[in-house]
């Protein structure tokens with residue numbers, strides 16, 4: 462009797478399919494309006510809320526892959542939104558550091574929008590005790606792996622990957638705190654700047670991913686005019702997913718990865734397309750993917 466009950470409980474537990482979903486959005490570059498409408502399109506914020514509230518359930522994470530600042534007029538406003546989300550969802554909202562945040566921390570203001578570059582703006586980045594500087598130094602990270610997928614602003618080459626993600630984050634944090642901007646992790650071949658992996662360097666991608674025991678890599682930084690771009694998957698089984706769609710140039714896009722396998726590509730122009738990264742199959746919509754899975758179960 463008791464055994465039967467346990468069996469029934471086990472069976473019902475197996476039926477609860479607990480999926481993990483990771484949303485990722487690339488470079489926003491001071492464009493508040495485009496950023497908000499992208500988050501709206503991906504259904505991660507409460508419509509009309511001000512400041513915009515995240516609506517993540519406990520199995521959902523949002524990763525912003527860096528470059529909130531520069532070019533557009535609302536860089537600081539986007540940085541403060543990130544701080545607000547981090548404060549309220551420290552375990553579900555991940556802010557990666559981009560090279561444009563780094564430049565502002567170095568007081569390189571040449572990409573700051575003329576209208577935004579006020580004395581107040583300069584003083585925030587010149588003041589090590591400002592809440593914005595403390596946030597950038599202390600609460601952003603360089604890279605993280607969720608469900609076998611590695612997220613980083615520009616790309617992670619093997620020479621850095623061998624350190625492991627924890628060590629990369631810790632070393633960078635220490636370098637930023639001590640203003641050691643010559644640290645090797647902050648150089649042009651480092652995770653905030655390199656474009657090597659965005660140039661279809663599939664061998665280098667595989668080598669780096671193997672070093673951290675991850676399957677795929679998601680990066681921003683290198684703009685993809687035709688929207689989210691998946692490279693290397695067919696050749697190697699490892700994908701690099703390039704998500705800088707140029708949101709601040711009016712090309713809204715982002716992704717959601719379910720269980721490290723189903724890649725949902727959001728695009729204003731093309732709607733949502735789903736790729737099965739394991740089966741290397743593309744579905745025209747979420748409904749097609751679900752129907753395909755159901756048919757498989759029936760066979």
Ligand SMILES: *[C@@H]1O[C@H](CO)[C@@H](O)[C@H](O)[C@H]1NC(C)=O
Nearest residue numbers: 478479480481482518519520
């Ligand atoms: C996410 O988790 C909740 C329980 O917290 C569950 O009800 C829901 O089905 C899950 N979502 C997915 C897509 O699995």
Ligand SMILES: *[C@@H]1O[C@H](CO)[C@@H](O)[C@H](O)[C@H]1NC(C)=O
Nearest residue numbers: 584585587588589590591592
């Ligand atoms: C730096 O920022 C802190 C915290 O906001 C503030 O108390 C302090 O006055 C600022 N210092 C300068 C020189 O602006």
Ligand SMILES: *[C@@H]1O[C@H](CO)[C@@H](O)[C@H](O)[C@H]1NC(C)=O
Nearest residue numbers: 551592595596598599600601
């Ligand atoms: C730095 O980050 C840690 C962990 O997120 C936090 O506990 C600590 O309060 C932060 N320090 C400052 C000065 O914000």
